[in-house]
Amino acid sequence: MSNSYGGGGGGGYSRTSYGAGGAEDGGGFMYGGSQGGSQSAGKGYSDESLRPVTIKQIIDAHQAYPEAPFRIDDIEVSQVTFVGMVRAISPQTTNTTFKLDDGTGMLEVKQWLDVDKQDDSKPSFALDQYVRVWGRLKSFNNNRHVGAHVIKPVTDFNEVNYHLLEATYVHLFFTKGAPGAAGGDAGGDGDSMFVDGGYGGGADGGGASEDKLRNISAKGKKFYHWLFNANGGNEGLNVHVISQGTGMSIQDVLAASEELISPGLIYTTVDDDTFAILDN
Amino acid sequence: MDPVSTPRISGQLIDSYVGRNVMVVGKVLQLRGDTAVIDSEGQITANLNREAHLVSGNGVQIIGKVLPDLSIKVMNSIDLGTNVDYAVSQTVVELTHQYKDLFMFPDDTRMN
Numbered sequence: 283m284s285n286s287y288g289g290g291g292g293g294g295y296s297r298t299s300y301g302a303g304g305a306e307d308g309g310g311f312m313y314g315g316s317q318g319g320s321q322s323a324g325k326g327y328s329d330e331s332l333r334p335v336t337i338k339q340i341i342d343a344h345q346a347y348p349e350a351p352f353r354i355d356d357i358e359v360s361q362v363t364f365v366g367m368v369r370a371i372s373p374q375t376t377n378t379t380f381k382l383d384d385g386t387g388m389l390e391v392k393q394w395l396d397v398d399k400q401d402d403s404k405p406s407f408a409l410d411q412y413v414r415v416w417g418r419l420k421s422f423n424n425n426r427h428v429g430a431h432v433i434k435p436v437t438d439f440n441e442v443n444y445h446l447l448e449a450t451y452v453h454l455f456f457t458k459g460a461p462g463a464a465g466g467d468a469g470g471d472g473d474s475m476f477v478d479g480g481y482g483g484g485a486d487g488g489g490a491s492e493d494k495l496r497n498i499s500a501k502g503k504k505f506y507h508w509l510f511n512a513n514g515g516n517e518g519l520n521v522h523v524i525s526q527g528t529g530m531s532i533q534d535v536l537a538a539s540e541e542l543i544s545p546g547l548i549y550t551t552v553d554d555d556t557f558a559i560l561d562n
Numbered sequence: 563m564d565p566v567s568t569p570r571i572s573g574q575l576i577d578s579y580v581g582r583n584v585m586v587v588g589k590v591l592q593l594r595g596d597t598a599v600i601d602s603e604g605q606i607t608a609n610l611n612r613e614a615h616l617v618s619g620n621g622v623q624i625i626g627k628v629l630p631d632l633s634i635k636v637m638n639s640i641d642l643g644t645n646v647d648y649a650v651s652q653t654v655v656e657l658t659h660q661y662k663d664l665f666m667f668p669d670d671t672r673m674n
Contacts, residue, residue, distance in 0.1 A: 336664050336665060338567060338663075338664060338665060338666070338667060339664055341565060342663070383568075385567060385569070385570055385585045385665075386567050386665045386667075387667065388566065410638060412640075439643070440645070440647050440650060443647070443651055443654045444650070446654045446658075446665075447650070447653065447657065449664065450657050450661055450664060453661065453664055
């Protein structure tokens, strides 16, 4: 019995299943594509990953221009999940509009009616009941709402608190990096005093591929991951292309590039404004 | 849409929220007519509305206004049953105040 598990090389079991596909690619959580290299430039699935949020985060999400993708913590986001109490239900001809309140804010959620399905099965919700929504962030005539794929009642109140913790966790993941990657707030921007200190010593487990980015700021990571997926080849990509692709300002891109050059993660190619990933 | 929050607080924090609408999760200790005593890191007196259906010993979530005497005028309450992890609730209260950006719109009447 124990042979069948133990014989297989112990911990290797779970590690291969993750590590093999992920390659250098951020471990799959934020940059969902496991085959980073094969994706066409800048059109990853990262913005399609489902993010747990508070309603206030949705209200605060900004768009660079009308119709632009929403960003939370400067990360593109479209699919979200959140909880809230039902404060209003108004049936329309094409959809049912709910007003949900999670204590952080109030938001409209629309559930479109499926004309093909004669739905008697549609669950109805009571006022003030907690529900969980999975849906897509939308803006229509400057009126922000979520188009719900699924709305389900929350049957265990602890899920509400759990969700708020998870939303906080993901927020911190994006703003301060993965746990273990930074000892507290220490992972400051461009701390290039310890050029080699960042990687190599990564003994505390957790995505080895992230190790070399451990001292890099969120913007630097974004730059690196985008460039990695963009397939710029040996010639690299110009700062303007990177700025467009990542949605970061030129200034941010240049700051991030300096941060990535000093530890040798990227290098300049044809001129000082063109960067490529330094493979190792 | 509506930039209004009802911050999650506990008995420890209630005195800095006088005049504001807040949310409290706690355990019903006492039920007497239209007032209830709720334990949430300290005891809070809640003045109930007609619709309130609290059960002594159960968890409850109330939303209401903090009055000057530090009681809460309840506008909305939900009975949470017995399966409530109060420790997690208190963690959420702490996070609410640690990461206000995620949980709380600033209030006009008072800062902080």
